[in-house]
Amino acid sequence: xxxxxxxxxxxxxxxEAELVQWLVAEGDEVTLNQTIAEVETAKAVVELPSxxxxxxxxxxxxxxxxxEVGSVLISYDIxxxxxxxxxxxxxxxxxxxxxxxxxxxxxAQPNLVGYGAAPRAGGRPxxxxxxxxxxxxxxxxxxxxxxxxxxVTELDHGDTVVERPRSTPPVRKLAKDLGVDIALVPPTGDxxxxxxxxxxxxxxRVGSAPTAGAAxxxxxxxxxxxxxxxxxxxxxxRGVRKHTAEAMVRSAFTAPHVTTFLTVDVTATMELVxxxxxxxxxxEHRIGVLAIAAKAVCAALxxxxxxxxxxxxxxxxxxxxxYVNLGIAAATDRGLVVPNIRDAQDLTLVEMSDAIRRLAETxxxxxxxxxxxxxxxxSITNVGxxxxxxxxxxxxxxxxxxxxxxxxxxxxxxxxxxxxxxxxMTLALSFDHRLVDGQQxxxxxxxxxxxLHEPGRAMLLR
Numbered sequence: 001x002x003x004x005x006x007x008x009x010x011x012x013x014x015x016e017a018e019l020v021q022w023l024v025a026e027g028d029e030v031t032l033n034q035t036i037a038e039v040e041t042a043k044a045v046v047e048l049p050s051x052x053x054x055x056x057x058x059x060x061x062x063x064x065x066x067x068e069v070g071s072v073l074i075s076y077d078i079x080x081x082x083x084x085x086x087x088x089x090x091x092x093x094x095x096x097x098x099x100x101x102x103x104x105x106x107x108a109q110p111n112l113v114g115y116g117a118a119p120r121a122g123g124r125p126x127x128x129x130x131x132x133x134x135x136x137x138x139x140x141x142x143x144x145x146x147x148x149x150x151x152v153t154e155l156d157h158g159d160t161v162v163e164r165p166r167s168t169p170p171v172r173k174l175a176k177d178l179g180v181d182i183a184l185v186p187p188t189g190d191x192x193x194x195x196x197x198x199x200x201x202x203x204x205r206v207g208s209a210p211t212a213g214a215a216x217x218x219x220x221x222x223x224x225x226x227x228x229x230x231x232x233x234x235x236x237x238r239g240v241r242k243h244t245a246e247a248m249v250r251s252a253f254t255a256p257h258v259t260t261f262l263t264v265d266v267t268a269t270m271e272l273v274x275x276x277x278x279x280x281x282x283x284e285h286r287i288g289v290l291a292i293a294a295k296a297v298c299a300a301l302x303x304x305x306x307x308x309x310x311x312x313x314x315x316x317x318x319x320x321x322x323y324v325n326l327g328i329a330a331a332t333d334r335g336l337v338v339p340n341i342r343d344a345q346d347l348t349l350v351e352m353s354d355a356i357r358r359l360a361e362t363x364x365x366x367x368x369x370x371x372x373x374x375x376x377x378x379s380i381t382n383v384g385x386x387x388x389x390x391x392x393x394x395x396x397x398x399x400x401x402x403x404x405x406x407x408x409x410x411x412x413x414x415x416x417x418x419x420x421x422x423x424x425m426t427l428a429l430s431f432d433h434r435l436v437d438g439q440q441x442x443x444x445x446x447x448x449x450x451x452l453h454e455p456g457r458a459m460l461l462r
Contacts, residue, residue: 003052007073010041014370016068017041019061024074028056036074039067040334045366054078167194168365178203195361251397255311255432259392260441264449265413267423272455282350289425290328290382291353293405296451298324298345299458301378304444306436307401308377318435327379327396328356330363338396339368340376380405390426400435403448404428425452 010017020038024030033049054076061067171194175182185202187194269292276287301308301324310319326344330337341355362368376396383391384407393402406426413422429445451458
């Protein structure tokens with residue numbers, strides 16, 4: 001029986017996706033929930049799990065093609081007659097000691113919802129060996145591909161166990177470029193995920209060197225190779241870059257932007273950062289100035305709610321948010337994304353730092369879920385990480401304000417009536433002038449600056 005798999009809605013009603021690469025070929029045997037392809041939407045790269053077990057008969061697209069949601073992506077021969085079986089209603093099966101090992105894989109029914117794979121059973125899923133003969137399917141093979149990079153083979157009749165810890169395609173590419181065997185890298189991410197930082201730390205520790213061209217590739221987004229004599233290169237506008245451009249144009253020509261600047265002596269904040277990083281109990285959280293700025297923003301928004309509101313043109317209303325979904329702009333190889341931290345106002349400083357780090361790692365790996373980039377109420381962009389002092393950030397559509405955090409400079413500054421070397425930072429706040437008056441925006445920025453100048457002031461706020 002031939003079964004077509006149509007490209008599903010990958011979230012938030014996105015109409016299309018670009019095929020990044022196939023992970024299977026025509027003629028391959030695939031198992032239920034095995035990752036078959038990577039596709040890129042306007043917001044993220046998504047791994048597609050197979051909704052069927054069977055043989056791949058036809059790949060209906062090539063890498064680089066843009067496919068509309070609902071179009072045929074891949075066809076399988078799943079065995080049996082041409083009458084499709086009704087989907088099973090029970091929950092995804094979990095591995096158990098008494099599970100039957102005689103049930104053929106062809107009976108496994110699709111449990112793909114949207115683009116998510118079936119939940120995994122407890123512990124690490126097992127995959128039958130590809131070499132040394134096919135092993136019979138069992139209950140745990142029904143969910144083995146929910147984490148497709150966990151296990152390559154398992155011990156079976158003398159076969160060698162070969163394990164590959166969980167990692168994302170960009171992280172595996174980085175490991176290859178750095179000459180690192182990813183199987184040797186200790187994971188620190190959730191559920192044993194190897195992060196970009198893990199690979200970089202391992203490479204630094206063992207002295208691995210990047211392969212030719214790797215440093216340049218990591219420093220900037222990749223571009224098509226330039227041949228001799230070419231004077232121009234054209235690149236199709238797609239994916240994250242296209243989405244970002246559309247959003248920024250819409251924001252720039254819809255909301256009247258005003259930007260105000262404030263230069264602040266943040267010596268006390270930098271001393272606080274140094275003391276927190278020196279604390280062994282907190283060292284693993286790597287608390288930095290961005291986390292403190294994020295806490296300052298949340299504290300200031302509680303007293304200046306007009307910066308945490310939305311202009312609803314259709315309803316003719318101003319919507320005031322009583323929570324903070326804090327967007328953190330992240331530069332990736334595919335363009336700028338702004339995922340947000342939900343209910344950031346409830347986080348401690350340690351929790352805020354951890355949330356920012358996880359958000360950045362997920363964004364760089366191209367794994368930010370579309371839903372995580374929706375519903376933000378205020379954003380921060382850290383231009384200081386690039387050595388820039390200030391800028392005029394453009395609002396995220398639907399938000400009233402965005403703060404640009406500049407680089408911290410050690411420079412002469414007036415302090416207690418004298419000139420001294422101090423740590424100085426410039427803050428830039430852009431806001432929607434329909435929602436925020438100049439006085440309100442200035443007082444909000446001053447409130448953030450006061451906290452960064454004297455972090456102890458945050459203790460006075462409720």
